Amino acid sequence: MAAWTTVADSVKSVPLFAAGGTVDDEVAQLAAAQAEIGLVVDREGRLCWLVDRSGRHLPLQVHPSASLHSLIDSPEIAERIAEGAPGVVAVDDGAPIGFLPASAILDAMASDYAPRPRVMGDETLHDEITLPPLVVVCETCDRRNELISFDAGKTRCASGHVLLVSWA
C-alpha cells in the first residue's frame, strides 16, 4: 500500500451496531458477526464509539480524504497505535465510512521508510556519502593540507599563513 493513498481508499468495512444496548450486548454482537472490531452508531448514523472484544473504546477519527502519509506523520496517531489503538475510523460528517487497522498504518510506515532500491553490484552506491578530504599543497611553503573546504584568501595553511593554492 502506497503512503500517498487516502484513508478512504484503504479502509475496510466493519459491522455497525446501533447504540442503546449495553457493552455486553455489543461484545456479543461482535462475536456473532465474527469480527474483531465494530462501530457503534446512534440513530442518525453518527459514530459513538468503537467496540472490540475487550469493550468500548474512544476511536481515533480521521477524515476519509486524509492521506496515509498524513497519518504516518501524525505524532498523536503514532503514539496511540504504539499504545495499542486498533486503528483509525474514517469519519465523514460524523458518520463512519470504514475502519483502517493499525497494521495497515504500520505497513504504510514501513514502506515509507524503506530504503530506496539499490543497483546490485554497483560499488559506487552507498547510503552515506562521505567526501574524502581534499589534499592541497601550499604554494608558499609546500606543506600538505587536508581540507574539507577551501575558501580562497581565507583558508589558512597548517603553517599559519593564508593558504595559496595553484589548482593547475
Ligand SMILES: [Zn+2]
Ligand atoms: Zn603554507
